[in-house]
Structure formats: C-alpha cells, structure tokens
Amino acid sequence: MIRNHLPALIVIVPLLVALVMPVLGRGDKPWLLATLASWASFAMTIVLQVQVSGLLRNPAATPAIISYPIGNWQVPWGIEFRVDALNAFILLVVAMISAVVTFYARLSVAHAIPPERVRFFYSAWLLFISGLLGVTMSGDVFNVYVLIEISALASYTLVAMGRYQNRKALQGSINYLVLGTIGAGFFLIGVGYLYSVTGTLNMADLSTRLEPLHDNRAVITAFAFLLVGLSVKMALFPLHGWLPDAHGYAPPIVSALLSGVAIKVGAYIMFRLAFTVLGVEFTFAKLPTGPVIWLFATLAILVGSYTAIQQTSLKRLLAYSSVAQIGYIALGFSLANENGLTGALVHIFNHALMKSGLFLVAGIIAYRLGESEIGALAGLGRKMPFTMAALTAGGLGLIGVPLTSGFVSKWYLVSGAIDRGLFPLAFVVLVGSMLAVIYVWKVVEIVYFRPASDSAAKVTEAPWSLVFPAWILVGASLYFGIDASLSSGLAQEAARFLLSQS
Amino acid sequence: MPFFELYNYWIFILLMMIGLYTIIASPNLVKKIIGLSVFQTAIFLFFISLSKVAEGTVPVTVPPAEVYSNPLPHALVLTAIVVSVSTMAVALAILMNIKQAYGTVEEDEVDQAEAH
Amino acid sequence: MRDQVILRVVSKITAPFILVFGFYVIAHGELGPGGGFQGGVVLASAFILYGLVFGLAELDAIVPRRVTDGLAGAGVLLYVVVGLVGIVSGYRFLDYTPLRVTGSESAESWGMTLVEYGVGITVASVMITVYREVSQAGAAEK
C-alpha cells in the first residue's frame, strides 16, 4: 500500500514528526525521532527513484513519470505531485543530505542551542526539510510557492539560532528574510502573469497551454520575474548578497543543509520551469537566457572564488565558495546541451555531498574549538587527524582534482562548453578551479604546516558520532569521483529527459 | 482604450513599487518590514484583479446568481495572506533579538557596530 | 487593568460568547464568508482579551503553555490524519470520500468539517502563543 503513496508520504512523515516535537521533553528524544523521520523519507526516496529511473531497472528502460493527484481530483483542477527523472534525482539528493545531517545533529545542536529550545529547533528543522522535499515533487506552481515559503520561513529562524555563537547570525537572518521574501514575491508575480494568460497553475497543463503563447509579452515578463525570484532563492550572482552572512553564521548543521540542498532546490525549479514548462525553444532560442545566465554564472564563479580567498573564517569561506559553485550549476544550465545539463545536475549531487560534508567538518571544529577562524586551525592536522583529513578531501573535491567527484562535474561542464563551441566558458571553469586551489590550500597549509597554538595543544579528536557522518558525505563524494556511473548515469538520464521535453 | 482595460494592473504595479522603494530606501529595519507588507499586499491585489468578472458577484451560491467571480485566486490569496503575516511575525521576532543584541534596529548602525 | 471591576466582569461574561462565535465562524465557512482561519482568530481573541485584562500569569493558569504547544501541532495533525484516512482506506492522500456522511444528499463530508476545525485549532493556539511571546518580550523590556 505504501508503495503507491510515496510522493505524499515522503513529505508527510517529516511534517508529522515536526508536529509532535513541541510536546516532547528535553534529552535526545527529539533528535532520535527527527533522525528516524528523515531516514524514513530517505528510504522512501530510494524506492521512488527505483520506480522512476529506467537505469535502475533491469533491463534498462525509459524513465517513468509518476503522477500523484492529491485528493484524487483530476489534474489540472487539483494539485498534483509529479515525479520524473529530473526531480527523482534531486529528491534523492535532498533526502540523502537531510538524513545524514540530521543523524549528525545531536551533539552539534546540544552544543549550539539552549536545552529548553532543542525540541522546537528540531520541529523547525523538520518543517524545513519537509518543505524542501515538497518543492521538489510538486507539479503546481502556486503549491511550489507555498512550499518554498514554509521551508524559507523555517530556515530564517534556524539561521537566527546561530546568535548563541555570534550575533551576526541575526543580521544575516533578517537580510535573508527580506531578500527571500522579495524573491518569493517576484516568483508569485510570475505565477500570476502566467495564470492570467493561461488560466491554469498545473505545470504540465501550463506547458501545453503556453505553446501558442510564446510571443505573448506577459509570458516573457512572467519568465523574467520567475527567473529573478529563483535567482534570489538560489543565490545566483548578483543576487547572492544574503548568502555569506546567512550561511556563514548559521548553526553548522543549518549551513550544511542550506548550502548543500536549499539553494539547489531553487536551481531545480529553474530547470523545471525553463525546460519542461516553458520549453527549450522559448527559453533559449527566443529569449537570450543562455548568454545572460552564462554572464552571471561566470561572474559568480570568479567573484565568489576570489572573495572566498580573502575570508578569515572557515564557514564564510565555504559560503563564498557556494556562491561560486552555484555559478557552475547555472553555467551548465545556460549551455542547454546534454553534457552541460549533465554537468550541472551531477554537480548538484556532488557539491551537495562535498559542501554539506565540509560544513559538518566546520561544525566539528566549532564543537571542539568554539570558533571557526581559519587561524585557529593551526597544527590541528595531528590533533584531529580524521576531521582534518575530511576537510582536505572535501577541499580537493571543491577544486575538482581528478579522482574526486568535483572533477566529474567539471569534466562534463567543460565538454558541454566545448560542444557549444564556447571555449571561454571552458576556460572560466579552469580559472575557477585555480582560484579554488588557492582558497583550499590556504586552509590546508595552516592545518598541516603551522605549529599548534597553546590553546590547540590540548585539543583531541572529536567524538565518532560527529566524525562518522561527516565522513559518510566526504567519503561518498570520493567514491562518486572514482565510480561515477551511478551519479552521472542518473544525471544524464535526467538531462536527456529535459532535452526531450521540447 | 487600454487605460480602462488595464488600469487596475498599473495601480498594483505602482503600489508594489512604493513598497519595494520603502524596503530599499529606509535604513530602519521595522520600516523595511512595513514596506514588505505593502509590497506583498499589492501582489495580492493583482491576483484579486484577475478574479474579477464584470457584472459578476461574490462566489457564494446562496442566493444563486448569473455570473460569479473566479474563486480560485481568492483561495490562493487567502493562503498567501497567511504566509505573509507569518513571515512578518518571524521578522519582528528577529528584530526584537537584534535590538537586544545591538541596541538598535537601524541597518547602518548595526553594520557599524559590527565593524568595530 | 486588574483593578477595573467592570472590565473584569465584562470580559468574563463575554469570553464564552466570543468562543461560541469563533466556533460558529469555523462551522459557517461552508455557507458564507468565514472558515477555519478566521474562526481561529476569533477563538484566540477570547483568550487574548482574558490575558489583557487579568495578566499573563492568569492566562497561563487557564491555558498552560504545554497545552497551546500541543494544540498547535494537534490542529495540523488532525488535518494530516484526515489526509491519511484517504490513503488507509484505499484512496489517495486528502481524499474525503471515506469520510462522507452516508445517506446525505448533499454529500457533505466529515473531511471538510474536520479539516476546518484543524485549521481553527492551530490558528487559535499559535495566536495565543504569539500574543504571549510578544507581550512577554515587551514586559521584559520595561
């Protein structure tokens, strides 16, 4: 029975647990329930992925599309969950990262949040996850808005919870809130314009009814506003201003989910609207979306990486690096060919593993040292060997060294750029990697080649319950660098699906 | 004449822009939140304008009428209003924390306090 | 305001009427303007009035924080459970068919009514929580 209701249950399970959180007591029970809920969602996502993907079935088949009309109302009247090769893949990323990060959360949250608030923290945490999972599956544009807003609302609060370490988290949170709400407002205007010329909110129905309307000025405006709104949500340059403070000062597990997953969900909606709702023809042939996005993507890569080099705090460095990495994803999007899209999608997967892993490492450091200044890491290479090895391995992935998963994504991106004959873009990817070498080396050098300060002399390796989950993510990112057949296979399937939509 | 066909849309744009201007131009964070409320409410006006049918009535079928205005945008706006007031509540709670931490809610003063 | 006898008496007398009116607005949503959200706000206003007149401590005595915390979740929970009934009885999520009132011509369903009450319960409890937290923060400031 459960097998037939996965799209609904994946979202409902975390929501359900979030609801009972406030009546739980102190102690580990909230964490335990949250972990169970997030792993249950993850398990269901895997089953759903197998149901959808043609690659995982034997013999390999074309990917299925699963439609789940909520309340049994016929589409387009009712709201529909629609899972295809694209969002099954994104869903897997969201659920996987959420599950591992929640598993890690226990000590980190107990360290960062006053005990009487922990259960409310997990409640907001699960609402955040539930919203992200829902956005990924929803086939109704207004429903997407509502779900984006619930995950955003929860994340504003979660970011503000970083104030117990640094009051700047509050400033980051309010900026994120104001910009995020304006972005959501722009998205809503886009939805309104589309609704007024088509009379529908369902994505599949929209795409058929928009077909004859490609010259309609209202549709062009709607697309522009949807794009701007989503660029705010995914922190694409130059609308990334909220990201460094929000991701840099939030509690580490919140940064891990924001940087690893939340901005990717914004990127996913962009893929969804551009390819399956409006179509390649409209987005890339009629409008100059390609050049505009690759311009901003290039700037994001260069400015983000360059600013990352100048940071003195590890978490802010990682945050600026996320600005650059979103640039790579947008770059792949703008190429709109198979290799480019595969690169972007597989980078969503790979970067989620690496960046969430690295933020978990930053959380371990904050747990042990109480701060995340890079200078404080001096000499920790010997004191905390496993943690620092994870930091290094994740950093190598950000650079895109061969045999790490970062290399796989950049390989596809470069081939995508060359396929289109856009050699400067291939060059930008390489320059971005060079800049990443500088900011990663800056950290690695301090960790391994500087003598430990007096305060760091007594530091010991962190508990395994923190190091192990961080290593699951970093280890997975290494594994998918060596054997990329699963990750890039699914991404390629999704890319082909997107290109077959027009 | 396009004016009578479209003026409601243009007013929504004007109101929205006044809200957006308030958000950007006011350094006071509370004022920004007020601006945000003006901005969002203006977007809702757009949706309600879409639902209006000339000579239509309130979409309640008791007593029955010939033409009803479209109930769907009404339902959407009801949801969106609730979302917007929830966002406002969270924003104000964050501001109270900022006041506690920095002693001010003027954006530039908060920035200055951080620079030192 | 604790010395104001008239206020105290009047608010004690009106509170039950406000509550009844709140439930009326929730139930009336299917017929005319109104519904769970608006009714929930009315319900909460009865408690907020009580809190304004008698003070936060008195309000906490009638509705302890744990009760509002629990009810805030319980309202949404009721909604989700109605949805899950659809799944369990072989339909889909949020399908109200199994909750139909049998033999009713208008096919009125329990699903719709329960959902409206779920909304009302959550809205009322959250409004009370909001009032509590904001006025407490204001009191701490003085």
Next chain:
Amino acid sequence: MTIIEFLLLDVILLCLLIVTSVTIFVLHNLLAATMVLSLYSLVMSLVWLNLDAADVALTEAAVGAGIATVLLIGALVVVGAEERKHPLIHWPALVLIALTTAALVYGTFDLPPFGAASAPAQAHVAPEYISQSVPKLHSGDYGSAKNAEDQPTSDNFHGHVPNLVTSVIVNYCAYDTLFEVAVIFAAGVSLVLLLGRRVAGNGGEP
C-alpha cells in the same frame, strides 16, 4: 451597482491606497506608520470587497488591520518607535524600481482586459470550480502518468458547498491549505525559538 459606480468606487479606493502607501514611506514615526499601514489594509479590503472577494476582504481586515497591527505595536514597544531621519531620494532604488516597473508594464499589455469574462483565467478550469463538477479519479494506485485505471468515475463529487472559495480551499487546493496551516505552526515554533521563555520563573517549562 452599475459599471460606472463600480469603476468610480474602484478608482477612488485605489487612489486612497496610493496616498496611504506613500504616507507610510514618508512618516518617520513608526507607530504612525503602523496606523497608516492598518488603514492601507482596511482600504485594500474594501477594494477587494468591491472586486467580489468577500472572504479575502474579511481575512485582510482581520490580518492586516488586526494581527499585523498588534504585532507591530508589540514589536515597537521593544525596538522603539522613532525612525532616524534619512534622505527620501535613494537613487539606486529609483533605478531598480524604474526597471522593474518597465518590465511589469510591458507585460500588462498582453494581459486580458480587466474584468473580461472571456479571459483564460475565467474560461479554463474555473467553470468547474464554480459548478463544483470537478471530475474525481477513482483508484489509489499509480504507475505512470496515464494510468488506465485513473479514469474519472461517474461518482463525481457533487457535494454542494455554497461558499465556492471554501470549496476550493478545502477540496481542490487542500494541499496548499495544509501547508498554509503548517506555515502558521512554523511561525509559532519560530516565535518560541526566537523570543520564548526568556523571563525567569515562567510556568509550564519542564
């Protein structure tokens, strides 16, 4: 009410909205700005009433003029009600707004005329909402998007809810509404997290 009366009322109320929203920006006393904001909400709810959105108007009056005002006043008690004087002209903002306005107005030229009964929003999907004859699917299974079993059943939902807005909210858009309530819950949780229980000796804490 004739068309002319309707338009006249609409235009007058919209002008009031412009006046109030500009006043909000110009006022430096935040308490006064809050009051004008609640006036803005009230006028807005009248506009919506005039546009046949009774439910929305009622909610906006309760939320915008009620809850939002109370929240703002509560916050102003803590953060202070006086805004520091600042120049009214902010050039980057003006440029940004000019661009946004241009884009939005450009789009309006292809929007269906205001009030047109033939507009797509009125002609597609909406008639079934109004007649409450939305087809209902039968099975609880899925396999592919076009499942043979997923034919609409003859057993349509002919429940007749007089208030069509409620009918849309709790039936066809029930999922939106579920998450709308979840947003309210999230706001409650957020407030407890952000403000909660910082006064010593509060009751009810385990």
